[in-house]
Amino acid sequence: MQLFVNDLTVMDFSYLCPKRGMVGESWIVDVVLDGELNEESMVQDFGHVKKNLKRLIDEYVDHKLLVPAEYSGAEVLHDEQSDQVEVRFTCTDDRKIMLHCPAEAYAFVYSDIIDMDSVGVYLKEVLATHLPENVENITLNLRAEVIDVPFYHYTHGLKKHDGNCQRIAHGHRSRIDILIDGKACLESQQYWASRWEDIYIATLEDEIRYEDRQLKGEVTVPSDYYCFAYESSQGYFELVLPKSDCEVIETDSTVECLAQYLLLEQKKRTPEGLCQVIAYEGVGKGATVKG
Numbered sequence: 001m002q003l004f005v006n007d008l009t010v011m012d013f014s015y016l017c018p019k020r021g022m023v024g025e026s027w028i029v030d031v032v033l034d035g036e037l038n039e040e041s042m043v044q045d046f047g048h049v050k051k052n053l054k055r056l057i058d059e060y061v062d063h064k065l066l067v068p069a070e071y072s073g074a075e076v077l078h079d080e081q082s083d084q085v086e087v088r089f090t091c092t093d094d095r096k097i098m099l100h101c102p103a104e105a106y107a108f109v110y111s112d113i114i115d116m117d118s119v120g121v122y123l124k125e126v127l128a129t130h131l132p133e134n135v136e137n138i139t140l141n142l143r144a145e146v147i148d149v150p151f152y153h154y155t156h157g158l159k160k161h162d163g164n165c166q167r168i169a170h171g172h173r174s175r176i177d178i179l180i181d182g183k184a185c186l187e188s189q190q191y192w193a194s195r196w197e198d199i200y201i202a203t204l205e206d207e208i209r210y211e212d213r214q215l216k217g218e219v220t221v222p223s224d225y226y227c228f229a230y231e232s233s234q235g236y237f238e239l240v241l242p243k244s245d246c247e248v249i250e251t252d253s254t255v256e257c258l259a260q261y262l263l264l265e266q267k268k269r270t271p272e273g274l275c276q277v278i279a280y281e282g283v284g285k286g287a288t289v290k291g
Contacts, residue, residue, distance in 0.1 A: 003033045009054045011142075012282045013107075014155040014171035015066035015114035018073060018092045020198050021245050022065075024155040024171020026282035027116070029057060030141040033131070053127060060126050061107055063164035065099065066119065069108040076108065077216075084236070088217040095242050096225070098217045102235040105167045116142040144173060145283045150186070150193030151175040156201045156253040157237060159230040168228065168237035169200075174286070176262070177278035180270055188266060200239075200246045201253045206230050214238055255281040259289045267291065 008029045017023050031053060065087075067074055073090035085106060089097040099105075111118035120140045127138055157168030164170070176196075178188040208229045210222040215238055219225050226246050229238040251257040259279040266275055280286035 004031065005053075006030045009057055009062075010283045011057060011062050012170060012172050013061055013064050013066055014169050016068065016071075016074070016087075016089045016097060017114065018068075018071060021091055021095055022097055022155050022169060022171075022200055022241065023198050024153040024173060025144075026173040027119075027142045027144060028283065030143070032139040032141075034137040034139070052130065056127055056130060057123065058164075061119065061123065063167055063170040064107045065101075065105060065167070065169040066107045066109055066114045068112055068114050068118070069110050071112045075217075078103070086215060086217065095245070096217070096219045096240070097242075098215050098219075098240040099169060100213075100215045100236070100238040101168060102237075104234065105169070105237065145175075147175045149175055149177065149184075150189040151280075152193045152196035152199065154196055154199050154201050157230075157239075158252060158254060159203075159206070159232045159237075160252065162233060164234075166232040166234055166237075168230070168239050172280075172282040174280040174282060176280065177276075178262075178266060179276040179278070181273040182276075185270070188270065191269070192262065192266075196247065198245065200241055201258065202226065202228050202246055202248045203252055204248050204250050207248070208238075210240070213240065215240060255279055255285075256287045259287040263289050263291050 008031050011027045011029060014022055014024045067087055075088040077086040083103050084100060085103045087099045109118050109122045120142055123140055124138060131138060151174055153173050155169055155171035158165040176189050176192045178185045206228040208227050210227050213227050224243055225240050226243050227240045249261050259277050262277045262279055263275060266277060274290060276288065276290045278286065278288045
């Protein structure tokens with residue numbers, strides 16, 4: 001007997017890619033459980049499936065930075081005294097990405113690349129140890145939202161958030177809708193999709209001097225890199241990455257602030273007419289503003 005749950009949850013996270021750098025992503029999760037009926041004549045209660053499996057997925061992947069631990073350009077150093085973990089990542093074009101964060105900010109996937117197959121194996125191994133005895137197997141289907149308009153991948157951190165959004169490197173795959181006088185402007189949507197392709201959106205007040213970093217790793221040309229850091233309830237977070245991969249804004253990077261920023265920047269491009277920005281944060285949620 002098989003029990004299935006489609007759209008169990010959406011995982012919003014970022015990952016390190018040898019070619020693309022730091023990539024924000026949103027994947028929808030479907031699950032199928034194989035097993036015998038229990039004393040309640042069920043494979044498992046739907047309520048338990050949704051609650052328990054979603055909790056585990058949130059704990060092990062959601063709002064984390066996924067690191068391909070077997071990639072030759074990935075170096076991981078764990079400070080057992082502070083529980084801080086330093087990750088040094090070298091892309092194939094020699095760009096460096098380095099982080100100094102609490103251990104819970106990462107998920108280390110034993111593969112040389114992060115994709116749906118490697119993350120699916122990682123998650124299956126985690127979930128399999130938490131299944132009831134009558135469940136023989138679990139199948140995961142990870143999929144991206146079908147988006148027929150321009151979209152972008154962005155990474156950020158929300159230091160003021162009291163939950164896991166405070167982690168400095170988590171992200172989303174998001175569509176962007178720009179309407180001018182009520183009509184979709186595909187050219188503007190494509191402009192933002194290109195401008196924010198695999199982008200890190202940082203807050204200006206979080207920038208620190210390269211010389212003040214706690215990271216031990218180094219880059220060859222510090223002037224080509226930004227260093228951002230902040231302290232939040234989960235600990236100290238620090239990130240060094242190429243300036244070419246960043247957009248620095250003066251506000252926090254909540255989706256509400258991003259929608260307002262997009263509107264102000266878009267009005268510089270298309271000053272005539274009423275502009276509406278519909279900014280998404282992953283799947284099915286976001287913020288909209290007009291002006």
